[in-house]
Structures are given as structure tokens and as C-alpha cells.
Amino acid sequence: MSQPWDADPDAALTRRLGKPPTELGTTGGRDGCPDIWELDNGDIAVIGRDLTAAYRTGLPYDVTVGEGERLVVIPRATLLSAKADLPDA
Template sequence: MSEIVLLASAACGTNVNCPSVFRLASGDFAVVGVEASPELQGQLPEGSGVGDGERLVIVPKDLLVDAGWMIPDS
């Protein structure tokens, strides 16, 4: 079994610049999305933040649903 398993990927014409969700061998998840740290960091709820070595990314809702995540509509 591969250490990284693709769970879902947005439809795109290339193998790059496609939002994707992966399951790692550790059971954790990795995501590819559009970096949004500069735009959204100041809007995060109090007590939330983006630390050194972290990036805030936007991942399409449909992609997470396709990966099997239960996401509320509201």
C-alpha cells in the first residue's frame, strides 16, 4: 500500500494546480488548496491563527465531500 493515498481531486486538465485531499500512512490528511493566509488571517476567529510553517488554504467544499467528509450546509 502506498504511503500517500489520493482520496479526491478537483477536476482539472493537468496534474498540477488541482485541489486534492490525501490520506497519509499515519492516518493524517494532507490537502492541496489555494493559499489564503494573507487574505484570511486577519478574519480568523479570536484564538485562531496561522503559525510558523503553516499555511491557510482554501479547499472547495465539493472536494471534501467527495473525499468522504461530512460537512454541514451552514
Template sequence: MCVVRRLGDSPRQRGSMAGETCPDLFELSDGSFAVIGTDRTEELDALLPEDAARADYERIVVITRDTLLRAKRDIPNM
């Protein structure tokens, strides 16, 4: 598996010149997506809806609204 492409604008294009806050989205060669974001698992885990579950190896990762909205144009419909 490898990274095929970035979805949306790069962190630098979104104004992150210091490289300290760089959420990002990538499409992988197997069709899945990789997310770089802030790990907020401990804070949000107990707040998930009753019908949501998280395996021990999964994390709740938060990205900015701006990151996702800029990636929207690159996310395939199917």
C-alpha cells in the same frame, strides 16, 4: 511517512482536464491528512476567530466545497 490514499474523486473525475485547478485530499500513513489547495493565508489570517491561531510554519489553504464533499465518504469517523 507516505501517502496511503486519496480521499474522494481525483481532480480529473471532478472535471479538471487542464490540471490547473487541482485541490486534493490525501490520508497519510501516520493517520494525518495532506491538503493541496490555494494558499490564502495573507487574505484570511486577520479574519480568523479570536480563539484560532496559526504558527509561522502553517498556511491557510482553501479547497473547493465540491472537493471536500466528494471526500466525505472516505473520511473515517474515528
């Protein structure tokens, strides 16, 4: 069975959504930068801490992290700063 959606590894980062991590104070430099980007195909890339292993056993019954997927965590400020860049529908 094919998946209804799959990530395109050839899609390019085109536009940051929200403020840069340096402006939000969520990074100590270039490394470890939580961020949200729109790709040229309209998909969204999220850069955060991989906490898949920490959350895997406590996920709600209807949540799964599939093979090849990771659960990433970003600061609340990162997502809130992106709100103005996201369409309502």
C-alpha cells in the same frame, strides 16, 4: 515547550480521499489540483490555494495560523467527495 503534534515530512501519500480533481472539474489540468490524501502514518494532506495572507487579519479570536502553517482553501466539492472515505470516529 514541544508541540503535541508535528507533521512528519517522511510520511508518504498513500490514498486519495474522495474523487480526483479531474473528475470533480476543479482543475484545468495537472497544475492547480485541489486534493485530499491520507498519509501512511494516518495524517491527512490537503492541497489547496494558499490564502493565509488574505485571511490572517480576519480570523476569529480563537483561530491562529502558526509559524510554518498555511491556511489553504479547497472547493466544497473536494471535501464532500472525501466524506465517504472518512471514518465516523
